[in-house]
Amino acid sequence: MILRAAGAPDAPVIAAIWNRMIRDTLFTFTTDEKTDAGITKMIADRPGAYWVAQDDGIVGFVTYAQFRSGPGYQMSVEHSIVLNEAAQGRGAGRALMDKAMKMAAEQGLHVMVAGISSANTVGVAFHTALGFQHVGRMPQVAHRNGRWLDLILMQKMLSAP
Numbered sequence: 001m002i003l004r005a006a007g008a009p010d011a012p013v014i015a016a017i018w019n020r021m022i023r024d025t026l027f028t029f030t031t032d033e034k035t036d037a038g039i040t041k042m043i044a045d046r047p048g049a050y051w052v053a054q055d056d057g058i059v060g061f062v063t064y065a066q067f068r069s070g071p072g073y074q075m076s077v078e079h080s081i082v083l084n085e086a087a088q089g090r091g092a093g094r095a096l097m098d099k100a101m102k103m104a105a106e107q108g109l110h111v112m113v114a115g116i117s118s119a120n121t122v123g124v125a126f127h128t129a130l131g132f133q134h135v136g137r138m139p140q141v142a143h144r145n146g147r148w149l150d151l152i153l154m155q156k157m158l159s160a161p
Helices: 008-024 036-045 092-106 121-129
Strands: 002-005 050-054 058-066 076-083 111-117 133-144 147-157
Touching (some): 002 092, 008 036, 008 058, 050 092, 058 092, 092 111, 121 147
Parallel strands (some): 076 111
Antiparallel strands (some): 002 050, 050 058, 111 147, 133 147
């Protein structure tokens, strides 16, 4: 498996991986599927902050961007990481997160935030294993498929204050 910066030609595969997660799980609160054009723009807008794992094709990605708008948040980022089912449990997620955290730290960023659906218990355990700390829970802030879901907030300091 190799990690590399995402490029515009990767957009259709990234969209397919992301859209499967949007359609088939409760791990995200959106129901709006990603488009190739939207992914292409996201990649262009996030130099150094969009990575793919490749093992006989792209098996997952990670990206990050500023957590909330406004200048006071400029040193904090929130990430998204999604893997296809075949890649789960094989080290791709850890490798992608290690790369994202390293790159964000090199960019001078201070905090990485994870916003995780309460339906994604594996995601909570994954982030805990990476050293993310549980910092909050917002009960029943999302409703999908007839079910109320909590938002679990976790964060990791990337640099000393």
